[in-house]
Amino acid sequence: MSTYDGARFLDAQLESLVDQSHRSWSLIWRDDGSSDDSRHRVRAFVDAARIDATDRTDGRHLGITASFWALLCHAAARAEAEGAIVAFADQDDVWLADKLARAVAALGEVDPDVPALYCARQRLVDAQLRDLGLSPDYGDLPGFPDALTQNVATGCTVALNPAAVALLRRTRPPLGTLHDWWAYLIVTAAGGRMVVDPEPVVLYRQHPDNAVGAPSSWLRRAIAALRRGPGAFMTTFRVHVEALVAHRALLDASSGRIVMRLSRSLRRGRLSRILTLARRPRLRRRTRSETLLFRLWFVLG
Template sequence: MEITAELISIALCTYNGEAYLAEQLLSLTRQTYKNIEIVIVDDSSSDHTVSIIRNFQAADSRIKLYCNEQNLGFNANFKKAISLCTAKYVAIADQDDIWMEDKLSIMMAKIGDNLLCYHNSAYINDQGTVSGKSTLSAHRFTEGFCSNLLVLNNCVSGHACLIRKELLDQASPFPQDLYYDWWLSYTAACQGRITFTTETLVHYRLHNNSITRADKKHSKALRIQNFRYFRDHSLTPPNVSLFLSSLLYQYKKSESRFFSLPLFTMLLKNYAVLFYTRKRSLFSNLRFIFRESIN
């Protein structure tokens, strides 16, 4: 049963996704929430991706396909897809996942006055076999005024988000080298307008060609850069801005020392905040703090 007649735009970026795309498109077109548009921007694929989309488009007029003449890269292509969405609500889709049929109905019922709502996802492998693990296996979810909990780690995945399109304007411009879902969730959290459901609404496929699998771990330099981005965000609460400024000051001072006890102490003092969203062992987090304090 549909909760509302509001149109939802589903933004889907594709690139050489023929292996799993048909299964995902089938799950999108079978949503119990019917008032949708599926905005697909293909980033100059060289396989059968576009042909698969056109076959689905012939049977479902809600699918809108745009093809880039040249490859823009994931971030630029995502921005283009979002700009082409016409609804007040936008759901982000990956090309290789599988959505539960009631995902959008549940998310629309949950989002309320929030700018962003996210959910749990079950991990599957190349063959679609459920691994028994999920987003909540590795992360703690958070909501409300929680921007301080998101400065080191992120628990929000783009494929799990339903957002109000106004959030995109508030988050603009997007930092070029920071995950867009992290930036969006932080922006919403700065205003206390982020929420979640622990319901599992997507089968999230982990395979060797996925973007997140291919991405390397953030270096210390990138973490420091992220802290600057968050500190300088126009919506960052004063207390969080002060904390980040102090943290950046200690990182700067640590450059002239082999081991920085002040940085080590500050990271340890704020352990509960910095390491809240990522479920790791105490030993693993302490080892991270120690390594972070070494120049």
């Protein structure tokens, strides 16, 4: 768990960790240079609840992705030695009591030599934990190259088996991306498994300070995409493609060919991009309208 100026929501999240039905866990956390009393709240709670915890706080502000990645790399040795899974925990959510148990059970069904990423739906709530409904369902099982068009692995639900942690430790997320999206990209592009839980496992708090947040309908997602415009989207798309090219040695053969083809296409004209789309029908987003918008931006961008 990485904290940053999240004191007002931290107690509820920490209490939900203690209430997990899966009891064998430990907390690895760092504060990312908060100006409020986030780090003091975590330390006080850890001491009072006698939680097995490792504090990696060093006073630096790294940003959300780098902070989580530093924690992931620290956890990697323990995951490998103990066969433990690693789960991302946001500071402002509330985990349902069976969150860890469901992740452990689901990942336990995967061959331990295969990198696997677990993610699940969320119960969306407002800042006061009032119900806003369920997050959208996953539809067709997501994977690569769909992972390039949209992140469906919501970080507050993500858990990784030891093989996935070892794989991710060998990478470095590019600037401008988030830790959960990069994990989703690498695991699927390397031929790993996506394990999708259709049941909600967290209360995903929606408030003005969310790093991302979760639009609750296809219409809201479409409106949000239009407001962002093609520039921001295609910048992220290009960054991800080139970062995957740089990590091509970790990808499976099919994914390696796809990222090289996309990289060449993005350097060429619109005709090349149209041909690429014709050959890559799986470059999709969650809905048909979002997919059409993505394809338009890909050709124009």
